[in-house]
Amino acid sequence: MIRFGRYPDRLVEQFASDAVRAALADSGIDPELITIAVASHSSQGRVAGQRVLKELALTGIPTINVENACAGGGTALHTAWMAVAGGFHDAALVFGMEKMEKGLIVGNPGEYEAAMGKTLPAKYALRARSYMQHYGATAAQLAMVSVKNHRAGALNPMAHYQNTMTLDEVLSSRPVAEPLTLLQCCPTTDGAAAVVVVSEALARQARSRPVRIVASAVTSGAYRNAGRDGISSDDDITVRAAAKAYEMAAMKPADVHVAEVHDAFTIGEILACENLGLCPRGEGGIWAEHGNTAIGGRIPVNPSGGLLSRGHPLGASGVAQVAELTWQLQGRCGERQVQGARVALAHVVGGSTPGIGSGACAVHILTT
């Protein structure tokens, strides 16, 4: 991947091809062996994947462009995993990229809640209020997620924001949608990330020690009526993806040593940890407050700094998570290294549609 940030003077083709070049070089896989590419982006225009690969003269191979909002990167990896695990291809290239517009992400035409003023931060704010009311979580517990992730991001040379911040700074930043303040919302960030997925036979040729994908699951939002079903669509989509992934890996949440989860907003990380089974239901806020999810804690979550600190170029985030976890499993993360990490979990979730909630979710489990 490239360092995430703001690149007003660079084309997406330029910085995304840099990310692809870096991944290919790191993998040591001969580019000639790549027979399929999957590119994730949300608003980079038609055939953006092909436009990026043209920069590297990687032309002619089937290239699939994936749009799944914030879960696009994980969906692209899942697509490549199906191609390779299914035996159709030996080597696949996965990359995600986004050059973001400043400000709010505009809601989809055709969705009444967005038309009535419900923004993405408002969606998470409503989830936060409902969570706080139900479990007695505090505004400070939510804000601690941002403090923790910025502390980690300060150790990540790939992060957009590499500065720490105090609890008071997070809480006193301007409100975006109550109770979420500006520093509890992911920033506007450009970036790209890439990984190479190969068969076991080809993996033996890899230069860096490869990691294994032991589970890959994608789910879509399903209708849930929280009052009747006991769970909201937004929580259910992750619960189902996680259940699939744990079953595929023959693992349980307690087996995970490190996780990168969808923290576009602070409450998102808390709910993701609970929906993934990484901490008990209702205790996500307490776990953040007590440092259980910090590097060195019981289950380090977002050691990269997460979307809050690394930044969130929509289509790139899911791939950047997997780049980070690959480096974590390879023991290459320096000061932010999670000691003894042998099992890693990546989680992204995105989109918002009344009735089905979040549109897409991807969960991957990687091992050494």
Added chain:
Amino acid sequence: MSAAPQSQKPPTPMEPRIGKWEIINGRVELSASRCLSCGETFFPSRKVCLRCRGETMEQVRLKGPARLKNFTVIHQVPAGFTKPLVAGYAEFEPGVSVFAPIDAPSTELTSGSTLLDVHIGPIRTDKNGDSLIAYKFRPFRDADRG
């Protein structure tokens, strides 16, 4: 209190995607659909049930008072909206909730107990600065019903 926008032109209703409403005896009723197979109710109304895929729906009307389920105050608002925007979900019957702006300061609202009524008022302005109207919520007062 009438929330009609101050404009010479008649106010423009918002696009149909936000759902339909009718004013009956001075009171706003939202048009929803109920699945005859499983009983699930949807607003805006739809043709295929999201729960059971049933395609036989009956039209039902949702009217206040509805109970405030959850709300937020949005400070970074979409184009055309005035900030801060108080908005949230009102539950009209068990399991049937609608999202809309709320004409009340957040200090007057309590999730789970405040009763809300539906009225028609300005939601946002369009590109020309003209006001677009639709359903929204305000605290329910028995006196309003007279």
